Amino acid sequence: MERSTVSRRLVLISLLAMAMIVVPAVTSLPSGISGVKDTGCNCHGTEASPSVTASISGLPETYNASETYAVTVSFTGGPSTDGNANLGGFNLWASDGTLATLDSSAQLWSPNEASHTTEGNDQRSWNLEWIAPDSGVDVEFILHTNSVNGNEGDSGSSGDEWDRAQTTVLGFGPNVLPDADPFKVLATLIIISTVLLSIIVLYVFYRNNPDGFEWARFAPWITEWLTSTDHKKIGTLYFVQGLFFLGVGGIMALMIRVQLSSPGNDFITQEYYNQFFTLHGTTMIFLAAMPLIAGFANWIVPLQIGAPDLAFPRLNALSFWLQPVAALLIFTGVFSGAGADTGWTGYAPYVVSENTHAGVSMWAAGQIMLVASSTLTGINFLTTIAVMRSPGMGWFQMPLFTWSILVANLMLFLSIPAFGVGLIQVYLDRTIGTGFYDVAAGGDPLLWSHLFWYFGHPEVYVVIVPAFGVISEVIATSARRSIFGYKSMVYAMAGIGLVSFIVYGHHMFTSGMSPTLRFVTMLTTMLVAVPTGIKIFNWLKTMHGGSLVYRTHTLWTLGFLVTFTLGGISGMFFPSMAMDVHLHETYFVVAHFHYVLVGGTVFGFFAAIYYWYPKMTGRMLDERLGVLHFLTAFISYNALFWPMHRLGVVGMIRRTHTYYITTDDIQALPEWAADWNMLISMSAFLFFASNLLLVVNMIKSLVRGEKAPADPWGGWSFEWMTSSPPPTPSFDPHNLPMLKDANEHVANEPGRLGQMFRRLMVSDDAPEEGSH
């Protein structure tokens, strides 16, 4: 009983509410109407009629502040003819300023809205005034006119027709910014003035007694690291940064894996998921892999070529200190909950669209700083290797790790400007509204793909080639042999460097590329296999007839050969395009590049850690922990990435927050895909945990490790000549080491190509023609 009363009341109330909405439109008829600016005069017919033309005259194109304009609104056409009981009506709405009536034919509903009155519904044009605002904003006018046939009563609105006109009057100035929050202004002023004041006060005190303060006395330990230009200290800083971000990137990967461990999981929202995979990529490539490489390059290259330091030690310090600042910028968005969510490739036009998080701007800014850092590093290493080799060391007597750093830096130096340009364009698009990638403004989204991949493909070789260098060093030393085919190793690296610039099209196979270019890129991409194959076969041949000493770095090197070969083979599937159109953007790709980047670069640099740690710290690493690290990491690594190949083949795509399993309604991934994903996620945790063994090992050995001799493994290059750890400067600049050569040919004698050039050129000894 009670319930039915309630529902009856509800019905009554809703009927009333409906009536309130409808009534004004019905009753206000001959007397004018308000509130039609969006709906139109819909009680005179649902649609505007083409036979009626409404117009507004008297408005300027650009108005002056507070000026009064005479406005005439009128219409022509429709059923309105002389002799009708009524002729028509209007409704005018202005977004700003004030409307005023001149006579009784019009009335105001508000300062923004006017219509005809009962008296004025027998007209086809009405005169009004509009007083312009003083804010300078653009003002929009919306006019509705109704042409009526004059019939009265309930069907009074039938047969009438109406029209809508819209016009905009431009403001005289830019849009006025909203008022700032006074408290924010005050707080900003206080902070800025306090900082300035403190700097001035400190400066005055410092000038008064310059000897009163010295960094080295104030905080000697930190000063040593903050101000050092020694290549070894900077190398350590790079190394620590690289390892730290390897951990950060790893944790992000774990978040991704927890989310994907079962389909339809909601462990993290897609908003966070997108940020995690973006920053996982950016962190791993730019803040983990590159600094790890730069760390070893800093440490080892000057030692290997017998140089006291790098060519530009201060530039080197600048290169490093740009990195943590850039990292802070890249992560700024994350701290505010709106990190970059574009993928590490940051495809345009999404990267400049309004849907992206605010953190993308900071992400771009941070990467611009990394571009600067890498360019400076490039200059530094190219110069150092070119001019600071010790006496007796020709180009073809450099250790292969130095060669790999030379090739990698040359590639980086030539490719990274394109990335820098692209990032600056993105940054400008996002901040000051340029239109490089805005399609509506004539921008080109594919331009970004070109700039990015022109850099991006050499970049992945930049991070793998130094690992080749490490492997060449370790395998030769461990097998107690010279490396097989030293020169072909160098040519192969140079070949990879060259080819890397002409293959990037394979990242854009599905972007509507021309068939000819598709074929060319397919061929060049396949070509990469040739120099890479030479390297693998040379390494294998180096072991031939040797006596392989099994140490932890040897294990990692053999592990590298297994995983990198597998990654190389799976890479051959992509250039074959009829296959690639299925595999593109799937987990097959994810599996492939983790096999070459983790199984290649990271395994290579794990080998480097076990190989050079005694040199860097003067302490031996614990071999038993090292072997345990290798075994656990190698097994969990393969369990983590190998199943991804299979998931990719059945069509699981990357960068998605969830995946779909076949149900009664939909055909998608097979049911076992969920089980494999669970296995992958568990292996990911094991792999992460196993790498903590390395950290434990390094810390433990640093404190309690055995003292390392100068040449613990029996290598030949100069770094094993110095004490462990090496002195500063690493070599006495006045007494540089001299490289001897076990081969009979004279050092620095030109090769065949050099001899040919020498024959072509006028000899220095030949008598000059003009002299006799």
Next chain:
Amino acid sequence: MAGVTPLYDAIWNDYILWSLFVGAIAFGWLYHHSYFYRSEDGESPNIDNLEVGVFPKDYDNLRLEVAWTILPFILIVWLTYISWAPLDAVWSETGPDGYHGSECQEGESSESYIDADGYVRSSCYHDLGITGQQWFWEFDCYELSEDICSTGYATVEGELKPQLTLKTGETYLATMTSIDVTHAVKNPGFGIMEDVQPGQITYLWMPAVEDTSFLMLCAEYCGDNHAYMTAQIIVE
């Protein structure tokens, strides 16, 4: 991994065969050497007399090095060669030289079939439109009759998604574009994908040879709801 498309499977099998061949050589070699040439006492002999500060004596063999430059090169030329013809099939041109002829007249059927080499051939094709937008797909059958192409809605994990119903034995050429950012049409059932770009038109062949149904996905990251930008495709 039974059957993405006959074309895909043929190349896949070839590549797997060659991968096994290369893998067998590399891994056989690696495992053999790492066992046979291991050091007995964990230390020397120092085979090549490596000495600190002395560039080690050369160890090379030009014939071997040239051999493993030339042989892989021949292999990749072969792999490129077998990947070449399928390339033309996937991005076939229209007209008599292509695999799918010209556009069908009204009432005409494609009569698509798979030839002995695994290529889909048709006498003519039908045009349809796909538009990507954050974060849904829109299909347009243009003026095709209901039985050849029809659009509707399907429920995918509780959400309403667009549905495209195609007819078995017909071949379609999708004309695609995007309204906002880059997306990519990924049709696992046809084994194909192609990007859709704002301000640009791309094309994609969709040969519906066999009865199937699958979930079409967006394969180019496009923002928040990227993972949920799906559509149902039914071939019947």
